[in-house]
Amino acid sequence: MRILMVTAEYAPLAKTGGLGDAVASLAGALSARGHDVKVVMPLYGDVDRSRYDVGRVSGLPDIPLRQGRVLHQVRLHIWKDPAGPDVYLLENDTLYGRSGVYGYGATGEFNDTAARQAMLGAGALALPQLLSWAPHVVHVHDAASCLALVYLASWDVRDTLLADAGSMLTIHNLAHQAIHPRELFEDLDLPRKMAWHPGVMEFHDDLNFMKAGILLAGHVTTVSPTYAREVVGDPEYGCGLGGVLQGLGDRFSGVLNGMDRKDWNPATDPALPASFSAKDMTGKTICRAALLKECGLEDGGPVLGSVGRLVPQKGYDLLTESVDDLIADGWRIVVLGTGDADLSDALREAAGRHPGRLAFLDRFDEDLARRIYAGSDVFAMPSRFEPCGLAQMYAMRYGAVPVVRRTGGLADTVIDADKPGGTGFVFNTSTTGALTDCLVRAHAVWQDDKAWHKVLRAGMATDFSWDGPAAVYEQHYRKLGATRVHRPSGEGPTA
Ligand code: ADP
Numbered sequence: 001m002r003i004l005m006v007t008a009e010y011a012p013l014a015k016t017g018g019l020g021d022a023v024a025s026l027a028g029a030l031s032a033r034g035h036d037v038k039v040v041m042p043l044y045g046d047v048d049r050s051r052y053d054v055g056r057v058s059g060l061p062d063i064p065l066r067q068g069r070v071l072h073q074v075r076l077h078i079w080k081d082p083a084g085p086d087v088y089l090l091e092n093d094t095l096y097g098r099s100g101v102y103g104y105g106a107t108g109e110f111n112d113t114a115a116r117q118a119m120l121g122a123g124a125l126a127l128p129q130l131l132s133w134a135p136h137v138v139h140v141h142d143a144a145s146c147l148a149l150v151y152l153a154s155w156d157v158r159d160t161l162l163a164d165a166g167s168m169l170t171i172h173n174l175a176h177q178a179i180h181p182r183e184l185f186e187d188l189d190l191p192r193k194m195a196w197h198p199g200v201m202e203f204h205d206d207l208n209f210m211k212a213g214i215l216l217a218g219h220v221t222t223v224s225p226t227y228a229r230e231v232v233g234d235p236e237y238g239c240g241l242g243g244v245l246q247g248l249g250d251r252f253s254g255v256l257n258g259m260d261r262k263d264w265n266p267a268t269d270p271a272l273p274a275s276f277s278a279k280d281m282t283g284k285t286i287c288r289a290a291l292l293k294e295c296g297l298e299d300g301g302p303v304l305g306s307v308g309r310l311v312p313q314k315g316y317d318l319l320t321e322s323v324d325d326l327i328a329d330g331w332r333i334v335v336l337g338t339g340d341a342d343l344s345d346a347l348r349e350a351a352g353r354h355p356g357r358l359a360f361l362d363r364f365d366e367d368l369a370r371r372i373y374a375g376s377d378v379f380a381m382p383s384r385f386e387p388c389g390l391a392q393m394y395a396m397r398y399g400a401v402p403v404v405r406r407t408g409g410l411a412d413t414v415i416d417a418d419k420p421g422g423t424g425f426v427f428n429t430s431t432t433g434a435l436t437d438c439l440v441r442a443h444a445v446w447q448d449d450k451a452w453h454k455v456l457r458a459g460m461a462t463d464f465s466w467d468g469p470a471a472v473y474e475q476h477y478r479k480l481g482a483t484r485v486h487r488p489s490g491e492g493p494t495a
Contacts, residue, residue: 001477003030004135004165005039006124008101008117008144010087012366013047013054013079016101017309018257018390019172022223023141024081025260029466030473031084038133040124042116043077043089046099054079054089063090063126067115068187074123076130083260090123102144114180117209118188121147125155125162134161137477139168143178146213147188150201153216154190166480169217170255171210173387174231174239175313178209203240214244218480220252221473223388224409228254230385237385251486255473256412257388258466259397264370266398271367272374276399278460284374284399291375292332294368295359301330302446304439305376305400307369307391310339310347315382315405320346321432323358326439333358334372336365373398378442382427382435386410396423396459401452403438405430413464417445423459 009020031037063074077089103110185195195201200212222228230237232246267277273290276283308314347360379395381404388409392402402424404410414424427438
């Protein structure tokens with residue numbers, strides 16, 4: 001099949017979290033199964049063009065895109081992902097010329113986010129005509145690319161190469177919905193009925209791109225079966241769209257993400273000081289010692305690693321509140337993450353209180369992340385919610401036993417050590433006490449070498465490959481047929 005994917009992140013070109021990894025590895029897996037996958041994303045100012053050999057597509061004209069009174073020109077670049085897909089990057093200095101995917105951090109979200117998302121959506125749909133390539137499916141990922149489905153529903157594409165394209169949305173995180181003030185609607189060049197009740201974008205008098213994508217997509221998936229149940233069953237997880245998702249019935253389902261087992265392989269990972277595999281774990285001991293040295297920590301207890309975005313979702317507050325007890329218990333702790341100032345301040349203070357015991361690294365560093373997975377005994381992910389989570393899968397593959405909260409994809413990927421075939425330690429409630437109790441349990445098992453290695457090896461042996469999930473996506477694509485977009489009952493955008 002010919003599959004057009006639209007995304008704000010694609011690893012390794014641009015990645016802030018799991019979205020970039022998930023889209024790239026799904027696209028690669030589909031490509032390996034014989035599909036023709038083309039991906040569209042923005043060419044951000046900090047994409048390393050020379051390292052990845054990103055180049056201008058020759059012989060193609062610029063794409064003119066109107067936004068209100070501004071006429072933008074978009075130039076098309078390409079990166080040929082060795083894993084298979086062709087990745088097309090939209091170049092526009094005004095909207096994408098600066099560094100950053102979303103602009104989070106000290107400056108908050110970029111104030112032209114809606115315009116950036118509109119350019120991604122409209123630019124992606126220009127591609128088929130330019131390349132004389134008719135996709136069977138337009139598959140958008142997360143709120144940032146949902147406008148592609150809104151334009152698909154609004155434009156008259158009857159005599160174009162998009163005429164027979166089915167549509168699909170994958171929600172990687174429902175908490176980020178691309179909600180914008182309604183005043184920005186005039187710049188989107190869409191029929192007014194899209195934004196006014198009962199228009200698909202209307203959301204408490206604002207615009208909600210994710211809601212529009214959900215209502216228009218021929219099928220909607222999210223990235224784990226448990227998260228799919230949680231978002232419709234619990235208003236806190238649903239973030240205001242639980243009812244909308246529930247209304248989809250069997251047009252909504254959960255498909256667990258796989259991981260790229262070739263890229264994330266401790267036997268071949270060039271970022272590690274020593275390689276290892278389940279057959280020969282000597283390299284893991286070297287990685288552990290090297291990590292302690294790199295982070296200035298003394299040995300003496302189990303090494304607890306964590307890598308992630310420092311946001312309330314990830315439960316880092318629970319970890320910071322428990323560090324004093326954990327250090328007293330002998331743990332050595334390494335945290336790598338960027339995000340909210342209060343969480344990084346708390347971790348920095350904790351590191352100051354516990355020199356030689358706790359290291360906090362406040363940066364985005366993919367190689368160091370890999371050394372933490374490889375060098376840690378335990379990997380902590382006390383998330384409040386977790387659509388899928390890839391970090392715990394990487395940790396298991398690299399021989400770090402996960403300690404996770406039973407939610408979303410964590411519940412679907414980690415089996416508690418108390419059960420047959422256990423691969424980690426799972427706790428239920430989002431409290432400091434529950435996390436520390438769980439770590440006490442893990443510590444006790446860590447002291448028993450044989451029992452520990454049983455859990456660790458069960459995790460390493462778990463197959464989180466894309467083979468199964470990619471086949472499920474294929475089935476969904478086939479079922480979409482030529483239903484270009486779903487028409488919500490009663491009203492619906494017209495061409
Ligand atoms: P999410 O998508 O919510 O961020 P995931 O567990 O799915 O969570 O994916 C997180 C990905 O981002 C992992 O590959 C993790 O290693 C990576 N990551 C997060 N923070 C950092 C960081 N500061 N440095 C390097 N990699 C990071």
